[in-house]
Amino acid sequence: MPNFSPEQIRHQFPALSESDGRGQPLIYFDGPGGTQVTAGVIAAMAAYLTNANANTHAAFLTSQRTDATLAAAHEALADFLNAPSPNEIVFGPNMTTLTFALSRALARTWRPGDEVIITWLDHDANVAPWLALEEQGIVIRRLDFDPADCTLRVEQLDGLLNERTRLVAVGGASNAVGTVNPIPAIVARAHAAGALVFVDAVHLAPHFPIDVQALGCDFLACSVYKFYGPHVGVLWGRYDLLDRLPAYKVRPSDPHPPGKWMTGTQNHEGLAGSTAAIDYLADLGRSFGAGVGSFPGLTGRRLALKQAMTVIAGYERGLFAHMLAGLQAIPGLTVYGITDPSRFDDRAPTAAVRMAARTPDELSRRLADLGIAAYAGHFYAVSVIERLGLTDKGGVLRLGLSHYNTRHEVDKLLSILSDLA
Numbered sequence: 132m133p134n135f136s137p138e139q140i141r142h143q144f145p146a147l148s149e150s151d152g153r154g155q156p157l158i159y160f161d162g163p164g165g166t167q168v169t170a171g172v173i174a175a176m177a178a179y180l181t182n183a184n185a186n187t188h189a190a191f192l193t194s195q196r197t198d199a200t201l202a203a204a205h206e207a208l209a210d211f212l213n214a215p216s217p218n219e220i221v222f223g224p225n226m227t228t229l230t231f232a233l234s235r236a237l238a239r240t241w242r243p244g245d246e247v248i249i250t251w252l253d254h255d256a257n258v259a260p261w262l263a264l265e266e267q268g269i270v271i272r273r274l275d276f277d278p279a280d281c282t283l284r285v286e287q288l289d290g291l292l293n294e295r296t297r298l299v300a301v302g303g304a305s306n307a308v309g310t311v312n313p314i315p316a317i318v319a320r321a322h323a324a325g326a327l328v329f330v331d332a333v334h335l336a337p338h339f340p341i342d343v344q345a346l347g348c349d350f351l352a353c354s355v356y357k358f359y360g361p362h363v364g365v366l367w368g369r370y371d372l373l374d375r376l377p378a379y380k381v382r383p384s385d386p387h388p389p390g391k392w393m394t395g396t397q398n399h400e401g402l403a404g405s406t407a408a409i410d411y412l413a414d415l416g417r418s419f420g421a422g423v424g425s426f427p428g429l430t431g432r433r434l435a436l437k438q439a440m441t442v443i444a445g446y447e448r449g450l451f452a453h454m455l456a457g458l459q460a461i462p463g464l465t466v467y468g469i470t471d472p473s474r475f476d477d478r479a480p481t482a483a484v485r486m487a488a489r490t491p492d493e494l495s496r497r498l499a500d501l502g503i504a505a506y507a508g509h510f511y512a513v514s515v516i517e518r519l520g521l522t523d524k525g526g527v528l529r530l531g532l533s534h535y536n537t538r539h540e541v542d543k544l545l546s547i548l549s550d551l552a
């Protein structure tokens with residue numbers, strides 16, 4: 132990767148210098164649960180609360196600044212997702228809440244016997260909101276994955292689609308085993324059958340460029356706290372759909388998108404921080420993105436963000452290859468998901484592992500004792516862990532890489548795991 136190395140950006144993340152209590156900096160492999168934020172994000176949130184704190188749509192100064200803060204966040208996330216309009220960006224507390232809001236609104240337009248296809252590879256936030264519709268007579272069908280490499284059996288999708296299918300809900304990438312799903316192929320099949328497509332991009336967004344226009348999906352959700360920002364959820368939808376669908380809302384609120392979907396008062400300081408997270412990424416793209424590819428049609432911040440995420444994907448891919456090779460050399464250690472380096476475009480840098488002699492929980496605790504953050508369990512991807520037969524065995528240990536992780540950190544992890552094995 133051109134000239135990117137994490138040492139050049141790590142100073143921007145105050146949490147990366149936190150000590151583990153023994154004078155060593157903490158090491159974070161918990162990015163899939165939430166990433167650290169930049170000083171710029173923290174400053175933007177503090178600045179909002181210091182000089183712009185108000186509710187929206189009044190003539191006084193702080194309210195005007197609040198309106199500007201919200202408008203800037205819609206612009207920033209539209210650039211991040213390459214959405215045609217900032218009015219297609221809906222904010223909310225998190226992806227889960229937004230997905231429940233969307234599933235309930237869609238169901239108001241469906242009839243008993245209509246069908247939704249979900250997958251076995253998804254986080255429960257892209258499962259439960261659709262399963263809840265069974266109460267209204269909606270039929271749920273499930274697309275399976277191949278446990279050998281944890282990839283979706285996309286070829287079986289045509290057998291599940293029919294004239295009653297209203298929507299296919301699929302993940303962009305698995306937060307448990309890292310698999311990146313072939314969204315354009317899924318969209319083509321679903322649209323040919325007349326079904327809409329909802330993409331849970333929470334685990335995709337931190338690792339790869341996202342272009343909703345190129346993906347062709349109808350809705351896509353992600354969470355800013357997974358890509359260096361604060362705890363804010365984002366829903367993108369095609370404007371005509373957001374406009375037409377009967378959102379659950381209070382009567383006086385804006386009848387048009389995105390306002391009609393943004394119930395109550397938003398997390399304004401979180402939105403200020405979200406813009407700062409996007410601007411951090413755009414700066415990374417401007418600093419390190421020259422030569423990573425040509426992206427015709429993109430200019431300004433959209434181009435910088437595409438470059439940034441291409442730089443991040445390339446760096447993380449190399450670091451993941453190094454980590455995977457080291458993991459595979461540890462006796463008795465199993466890695467789930469895609470392990471063939473020639474297929475690394477189809478996986479995020481997130482390893483799910485088990486060790487013969489120790490439970491995932493025990494591994495997570497031992498790492499924690501040594502200042503390393505890594506989750507064990509199912510991470511709400513309960514279907515994935517169930518399908519892998521690991522529900523009663525404590526799930527897996529998840530080692531998630533971010534662009535701020537270094538080779539030195541990975542080597543330390545590998546050495547500890549080797550000792551534990």
Ligand SMILES: Cc1ncc(COP(=O)(O)O)c(C=O)c1O
Pocket residue numbers: 163164224225226227228254256257302304305306331332333334353354363364
């Ligand atoms: C793939 C995936 N989808 C959905 C979610 C839920 O996101 P949120 O916490 O914003 O509701 C997560 C959170 O870990 C996730 O990893």
